[in-house]
Amino acid sequence: MKKEIPLVNNMNPATNLDFEKYEQKFKALADQQRLQIINILALKESVCVCDLTPMIDMPQSKLSYHLKILLEADLIQKEKRGTWNYYSLNIKELRGLLSDQLCCVFLPSCC
Amino acid sequence: MKKEIPLVNNMNPATNLDFEKYEQKFKALADQQRLQIINILALKESVCVCDLTPMIDMPQSKLSYHLKILLEADLIQKEKRGTWNYYSLNIKELRGLLSDQLCCVFLPSCC
C-alpha cells in the first residue's frame, strides 16, 4: 500500500517541553557577544580559550560565562586536552535550529 | 549572461550589524510565552487580540507587551480593522531564521 506523504504535518504539535527547550537555545543565541563567539568558533575546528581571549575583547571570566551558556544550550562542545579546554561548534544542533541562510551568515564554513 | 549560483557563499561574512539585528530576533524568540503565541498564530491566517486572550492564560497588558516584542523583531505583522487589531506571522522572516525542522515544530502549517 502506498504511503501518503501528508501535505500538512500536524503529527508533531509543539509541546510545553519544546517551548522550554527552545527558549533556552534561543536565549543562548540572543546575545551579540555569543553570536560573535559562535562566528569565531566557525572559523576553526576547535579553539582553546587562550586563543579565543585575544580574538575577543572580553575579560576571561566573562568569556567563560558566555561559553557556559552556549555549552548548556548544547550549541557548542568542550574537550579537555591537558591544561587547555577546546571548544567547538555543535554543527548538527545549530543546523537543526537555524535556516540555511542564517547558517551561511554565522557559520561560513557551512556554505 | 548566465548568473552563477555560488556553491560556497563566503561573500557575506557576519558584521556587527548582523549580530545586533539577530540578537533582537533571537531575543524575541527566546521566551516560552512568545513561542506559544507564535504557535497559536500559526493556526490561522490572522488573529485578533480578543481571540488570542482566551486562548492564552495571560493578562491583556502582558499579551500586548509580548506582541510588541515580536512585532518589533519583525516576526509578526499587525493590521488594524475597525476596533480590532489582527496579528499574523511574518512567515518569510521566520523561514529566513529557522530551520525547516523547527518550522515544522512551531509553524505546523509550514510542513
Add this chain to the structure above:
DNA sequence: TCCTAACATCAAATTTATTTGATGTAATTT
C-alpha cells in the same frame, strides 16, 4: 616542591527584561 598558566566558579553590583495594575484612547454600540 614551588610556581605559573589556563581556566572555572563565586558573590556582589549592575543592567535589562518582565510583570502588574492603572490609565488612556479610539471605535462601536446603545
Add this chain to the structure above:
DNA sequence: AAATTACATCAAATAAATTTGATGTTAGGA
C-alpha cells in the same frame, strides 16, 4: 451622548541576566 469593547501604554515592582573582580583548581614546567 453615554457606555462599552478592544486594545496600547505607562510607571512601579519584581525577576532574571550580565558584568566585575576576586578566589579556587588543576596540570605542567622549573
